[in-house]
Amino acid sequence: MILTVTLNTALDITYRTAALTPHATNRVAEVTERPGGKGINVARVLAALGHESVVTGFVGGRTGDALRELLAAEGPGGKAAHAAVSDSPVTDALVPIAGTTRRTIAVVDETTGDTTQLNEPGPTVTPAEWAAFLTSYEGLAARADAVALCGSLPPGVHVGAYAELVRLARAAGRPVLLDTSGEPLRRGIAARPDLVKPNADELAQLTGSREPLRATRDARRRGGRAVVASLGAAGLLAATPDGSWRAAPPMAVRGNPTGAGDSAVAGLLSGLVERLPWPERLARAVALSAATVLAPAAGEFDREAYADLLPRVAVTEQSSQPEQESHATRQHR
């Protein structure tokens, strides 16, 4: 079982409009809702890959009830209308809170294809709710093959929360992946997670460097045992104890990048528990990510595209030379 943690879950709502006109009244043509938040997206892709997954985090209020109901409908035999009905179960181990789960609204302009995103603030989590979560998390992590900590922190949760969760997973001897940003990433990486997956912006914010190889290796020095940076259309760049690799899709893909990073995380996690060598893990993550961009529905992946892309991902090992250069550079500062 793979455990994914989404502290700031969301009810993701998509509005399709003929065209979004600011400062006017816009008629919404179609409304769809689904359970959201990065860890929930990761679990959905893991389930589609045949991995049993458990989602935890916080959920509350009417939007929280809607999220749980939709999550239950997505599993095998579920009645979800969309294409995400999965091969394996996503088990709901979300912790109830008094606050109300946030909504996110993606307004898709059907004329331009552009999306305008409106994200509500998350509910405030009380100290008692955080304590209840920790108890539940320790029990779940102890029987997980891997743990993924994903996304932003809701109000009320301390900024070192991910560092705390990394330490608990490591104490239980479970591999742990961290995918967050800002100060929670800075503190979380210092707790020595097995894998961090920043995007280019998050990596630059963490390390101060826009040079991906240097920044990725810097992130390792900050505590990440392995660091896999997602570089958009350029694919992934990995710095690991076994070596460094670049993995790139065979061609640039056009579509909706929503959820592409979450699919990459699912690819890395599934490869980790299947004990695949790094190049295979990276190829899977890149193919899943590109197949997510190509899928018509945001955050889902196109299975045919995935099967087609997987053998065509180019994975190239990076020499250790730049590491030494980087080291030299630091010495000259």
Added chain:
Amino acid sequence: MILTVTLNTALDITYRTAALTPHATNRVAEVTERPGGKGINVARVLAALGHESVVTGFVGGRTGDALRELLAAEGPGGKAAHAAVSDSPVTDALVPIAGTTRRTIAVVDETTGDTTQLNEPGPTVTPAEWAAFLTSYEGLAARADAVALCGSLPPGVHVGAYAELVRLARAAGRPVLLDTSGEPLRRGIAARPDLVKPNADELAQLTGSREPLRATRDARRRGGRAVVASLGAAGLLAATPDGSWRAAPPMAVRGNPTGAGDSAVAGLLSGLVERLPWPERLARAVALSAATVLAPAAGEFDREAYADLLPRVAVTEQSSQPEQESHATRQHR
């Protein structure tokens, strides 16, 4: 008791953002929710004026549950956080349906003050649900001092629905006001409601004329016993069996016009059941409307501004001359 009908109720959500940037991710700073739909807004203002009111229409799903809960919290002793807590009760006589009540989202850009509105489509009402509504409506209308039919029709409700509801109210001997647009207005007005309250656009669409006095009188010939047109900042223009009047606020008011038309309807209805002469009804409607534009929260009215404006509304009788001119014009066509 005044009965207001809102067939297409809504959960009105307001998002405050620092600035709305299309095709980007926008963080919502504050979320507020309240029961919405024109008839519900009218009932809220009636309650604030001390009139007992009953709301009916359709409600369903989680958003419908939220709407009913918020409506219950607005009454005397209610726990609604916003300023609408009323002097008199708004009684919930909404009819449950299998579909889900729509949401409307008003995104207020705090930099410019502009609002971008996103309106979900309403739920589809089944023939059995419409039949259940009619039974309930007949019982409620029979004991109402006045009936107001407000807003758009949800999918599944026949386009002559308002004509049917007007006829039933008239058969019960109850005065009935109609505030809708398009084909439902065209058909509804032919059923001879006591009062219709179109705005300038609705009136032009109905009559083909942008000349308000001519169009208002044309609307009377189509079946409206009295027609009160709302002309935005210019106030109201009334054509009634007792004469024609213009009623204008003492000065132009700046603010959020959301709900100003609904406040005008509440002013007209309360004046009707209090048997006020037309000039007083119109003055009340204009003052309420302007006090709604001035209120900080959309759809509420500023009580102090209302008290201040009421004695200063200018009501001027219109001569019957233009009616004859209009008649002559038609003869020459």
